[in-house]
Amino acid sequence: MNGTDTMEAAEHRDGLLAKIAELRHVREFNVLLALLLVGFLISLATPYFLTTNNLMGVFRAFSLTAIMSIGMVMVIITGGIDLSVGSAMGLASLVTALAFEAGFPTGAAIGAGLATGLAFGLTNGLLITAIGLPPFIATLGTLSIGRGLMYMITHGVPVTPDTPEVFSVLGQGYIGPVPVPVVIMLALMTFFAIIMLRTRFGRHVYATGGNEQAARLSGVKVGRVKLTVYVLSSTIASLAGVIGFSRYLSAEPASGFGSELDVIAAAAIGGASLAGGIGSVTGAVIGAALVGVIANGVVLLNINTYAQQAITGGVILIAVSLDVLRNRLSGGGN
Amino acid sequence: MSLFLEMNNISKTFPGVKALDRVDLRLNRGEVHALAGENGAGKSTLMKIMTGVYRADPGGSIIVEGEEVTIHDPVHARSLGISIIYQELAVVNNLTVAENIFLAREPRGPSGLLNTRKMKADARAVLEELEMDIEPGAMVGRLSMGQKQMVEIARAISYDSKLIVMDEPTASLSHHETRTLIRMVKRLASQGIGIVYISHRLDEIFEIADRVTVLRDGATVDTQPIEAMTRDRLVMKMVARELSELFGDHLSYATEEVLMSVRGLSLKRPTMQGARVSDVSFDLRRGEILGFFGLVGAGRTEVMEMIFGSRPYTGEITIDGQRAEIHDPSTAIAHGIGFVTEDRQGQGLVLGMNVRENFSLTHLKDYCSFDFVRRREEKARCIDYIKSLSIKTPGTEQKVMNLSGGNQQKVVIAKWVARRPRILIVDEPTRGIDIGAKAEVHTLLNELAREGLSIIVVSSDLPEILAISDRIIVLKEGRVSGELSRDEATQEVVMHAATG
Numbered sequence: 001m002n003g004t005d006t007m008e009a010a011e012h013r014d015g016l017l018a019k020i021a022e023l024r025h026v027r028e029f030n031v032l033l034a035l036l037l038v039g040f041l042i043s044l045a046t047p048y049f050l051t052t053n054n055l056m057g058v059f060r061a062f063s064l065t066a067i068m069s070i071g072m073v074m075v076i077i078t079g080g081i082d083l084s085v086g087s088a089m090g091l092a093s094l095v096t097a098l099a100f101e102a103g104f105p106t107g108a109a110i111g112a113g114l115a116t117g118l119a120f121g122l123t124n125g126l127l128i129t130a131i132g133l134p135p136f137i138a139t140l141g142t143l144s145i146g147r148g149l150m151y152m153i154t155h156g157v158p159v160t161p162d163t164p165e166v167f168s169v170l171g172q173g174y175i176g177p178v179p180v181p182v183v184i185m186l187a188l189m190t191f192f193a194i195i196m197l198r199t200r201f202g203r204h205v206y207a208t209g210g211n212e213q214a215a216r217l218s219g220v221k222v223g224r225v226k227l228t229v230y231v232l233s234s235t236i237a238s239l240a241g242v243i244g245f246s247r248y249l250s251a252e253p254a255s256g257f258g259s260e261l262d263v264i265a266a267a268a269i270g271g272a273s274l275a276g277g278i279g280s281v282t283g284a285v286i287g288a289a290l291v292g293v294i295a296n297g298v299v300l301l302n303i304n305t306y307a308q309q310a311i312t313g314g315v316i317l318i319a320v321s322l323d324v325l326r327n328r329l330s331g332g333g334n
Numbered sequence: 335m336s337l338f339l340e341m342n343n344i345s346k347t348f349p350g351v352k353a354l355d356r357v358d359l360r361l362n363r364g365e366v367h368a369l370a371g372e373n374g375a376g377k378s379t380l381m382k383i384m385t386g387v388y389r390a391d392p393g394g395s396i397i398v399e400g401e402e403v404t405i406h407d408p409v410h411a412r413s414l415g416i417s418i419i420y421q422e423l424a425v426v427n428n429l430t431v432a433e434n435i436f437l438a439r440e441p442r443g444p445s446g447l448l449n450t451r452k453m454k455a456d457a458r459a460v461l462e463e464l465e466m467d468i469e470p471g472a473m474v475g476r477l478s479m480g481q482k483q484m485v486e487i488a489r490a491i492s493y494d495s496k497l498i499v500m501d502e503p504t505a506s507l508s509h510h511e512t513r514t515l516i517r518m519v520k521r522l523a524s525q526g527i528g529i530v531y532i533s534h535r536l537d538e539i540f541e542i543a544d545r546v547t548v549l550r551d552g553a554t555v556d557t558q559p560i561e562a563m564t565r566d567r568l569v570m571k572m573v574a575r576e577l578s579e580l581f582g583d584h585l586s587y588a589t590e591e592v593l594m595s596v597r598g599l600s601l602k603r604p605t606m607q608g609a610r611v612s613d614v615s616f617d618l619r620r621g622e623i624l625g626f627f628g629l630v631g632a633g634r635t636e637v638m639e640m641i642f643g644s645r646p647y648t649g650e651i652t653i654d655g656q657r658a659e660i661h662d663p664s665t666a667i668a669h670g671i672g673f674v675t676e677d678r679q680g681q682g683l684v685l686g687m688n689v690r691e692n693f694s695l696t697h698l699k700d701y702c703s704f705d706f707v708r709r710r711e712e713k714a715r716c717i718d719y720i721k722s723l724s725i726k727t728p729g730t731e732q733k734v735m736n737l738s739g740g741n742q743q744k745v746v747i748a749k750w751v752a753r754r755p756r757i758l759i760v761d762e763p764t765r766g767i768d769i770g771a772k773a774e775v776h777t778l779l780n781e782l783a784r785e786g787l788s789i790i791v792v793s794s795d796l797p798e799i800l801a802i803s804d805r806i807i808v809l810k811e812g813r814v815s816g817e818l819s820r821d822e823a824t825q826e827v828v829m830h831a832a833t834g
Contacts, residue, residue, distance in 0.1 A: 199705045210684035218695040219667040
């Protein structure tokens with residue numbers, strides 16, 4: 001039984017070096033390396049990149065995408081997809097604005113925005129679990145409904161209510177040098193990373209995406225798990241909407257449109273597999289950061305801003321290709 | 335019989351493992367050559383080298399029809415006349431039989447469009463030549479496992495194969511289909527086609543093989559004409575132990591106390607494959623190992639799925655005198671039922687997860703406070719089970735996809751046993767695993783029964799059912815067609831009840 005011997009040796013090899021060596025196998029580690037590398041290269045080209053001012057601006061710029069990617073990656077890990085996050089975000093900012101317009105106090109207005117996301121998520125989740133629609137179709141439908149509602153409500157005109165001073169803190173404030181949206185992003189990332197890695201719910205999310213059938217037969221309530229991640233995704237997106245509204249104090253009829261693709265890109269760059277079972281919350285946030293830093297680099301280096309989208313697309317392809325190749329080389333069994 | 339293919343001095347090294355060590359194999363035309371050995375003995379690796387999936391280490395040679403060749407890839411192997419039919423059949427379910435046979439070399443007309451008429455006609459010609467009763471236009475997804483396999487054979491023949499490798503061809507076939515396959519193998523051999531037959535079922539090897547080569551730990555142990563071999567000697571060569579050492583005596587721990595009684599269990603609607611189950615009633619006693627036998631399609635698995643709540647049913651299930659309302663797996667689990675499914679990889683395991691995570695998935699709550707998993711405890715418990723079930727794995731963090739079939743099966747059993755069920759249903763517990771691991775699984779089930787667990791064993795392997803059960807229920811076409819005590823049950827009586 002030399003199997004058990006080597007096993008025990010492995011269990012007890014908890015040294016620091018071994019831990020560092022293990023890091024190489026953690027998916028996020030590679031994205032983080034890429035992020036640092038790109039950051040380093042840009043800082044060589046322009047010293048302005050590494051100033052606190054610029055960095056905080058970059059962080060704030062990608063924070064909303066990053067926040068939404070936290071919900072998205074959980075959906076993706078279950079093997080699903082949520083195309084409706086942009087609409088949930090936009091609709092939440094609109095509802096918040098309308099609530100202020102109707103004279104709601106700050107707390108209630110925020111609550112109304114978040115409730116919009118919750119309702120959105122429940123709709124997605126029930127379409128997928130109770131009716132059995134494929135997630136792509138269900139969320140494509142609600143995406144479209146969300147957009148339509150926004151135009152119907154606004155008639156194409158932005159909503160700009162008077163808001164109390166305190167509300168602007170959410171999108172415009174700072175804690176020390178750090179913008180509030182960035183603080184919220186980091187807090188959410190930490191919270192959900194712990195949920196995903198340390199709790200039973202997190203384990204069930206991974207099991208559902210890894211093999212739904214096996215998970216169900218092991219007693220995992222797969223339907224409930226799915227419903228929960230869609231509700232989380234939409235609610236988190238609506239929080240991003242509320243923060244976005246607080247930043248500009250204007251709810252645009254087209255706000256959030258198209259952002260689902262950035263959010264999915266962040267999750268994929270961060271190592272999530274659209275086939276399910278694989279991915280991480282921190283990876284998704286780092287993925288959003290990578291895209292954000294590149295966007296900033298494009299501006300700082302005076303590269304044609306139209307090229308930015310093309311560059312982002314290239315980054316997605318390179319990051320995911322490297323991931324796929326690395327897995328193939330490390331021989332995923334036979 | 336003349337020599338068709340020769341493999342000399344074949345070695346294959348994977349990072350850290352020597353999978354094959356100077357193996358020799360000689361295959362004749364028109365010969366059924368059985369390849370025997372435990373899982374991990376190197377059979378699959380050897381066949382993958384022969385069919386161009388892997389390249390052998392330098393130093394060996396492959397000679398086909400007198401000429402030394404380097405086989406680049408499976409397409410090249412096929413052009414040399416070597417085909418393989420894998421256990422997991424490589425057919426496309428949503429294409430027709432003809433489309434499958436001519437996949438990737440579809441006949442095209444002058445316009446470049448598919449010539450479906452010619453494809454159908456050619457397919458029909460092949461099928462008729464082999465006397466297979468399959469329509470070229472039928473959707474492959476609607477065929478039975480046995481028919482799908484016949485489609486693969488037809489495809490191999492249409493390639494003009496001179497050697498066909500069959501890897502565990504009968505693992506998922508019914509008794510009847512197995513007989514058809516065996517007739518087909520004999521027929522192909524009589525036409526001069528060589529067959530490499532890999533099977534864990536020794537009966538089949540003795541029935542159809544002309545010669546047998548035994549591999550153990552990546553090396554050739556022996557090649558013998560089948561007449562020169564006995565069952566015991568073959569097993570001893572495979573495992574280097576005596577058969578009687580492997581399988582201990584059967585001891586019964588069955589009590590009189592009825593733990594679960596099932597009355598009038600029927601499927602609400604026939605399954606997609608058309609299986610029906612009606613009016614199945616039986617009792618399960620504490621500490622009993624109850625065998626369920628039936629041909630494929632008799633409804634064995636369906637009965638178990640109904641009890642486990644993954645299939646809608648009518649009828650009554652009573653556990654410990656209480657009526658149990660089971661409508662999904664989690665209520666079944668709450669009633670103390672565990673289900674080791676037939677399809678280990680598809681239903682039993684999350685392949686991308688590690689041993690620990692798979693192990694604890696059924697009973698994660700045991701290690702949770704406020705939904706937070708106490709990982710140290712989870713890991714410690716997993717290590718206990720790895721030891722007590724002697725699961726061969728480098729550790730708790732190993733992905734289950736990297737374990738052998740037998741060890742994967744032990745992980746599935748471990749995850750249920752750790753949940754401490756009262757009733758454990760095991761469906762085809764030893765399918766596709768080697769004889770050593772099979773013996774260990776049998777011993778394990780026996781020990782669990784001794785601890786008072788009631789076990790239902792479903793198997794299409796009749797000797798297994800006879801060896802392990804205290805009592806046997808036979809199903810035929812969705813109904814109970816026999817109930818036999820261990821003393822009454824013989825191969826003939828059980829088979830008669832299943833087919834008669």
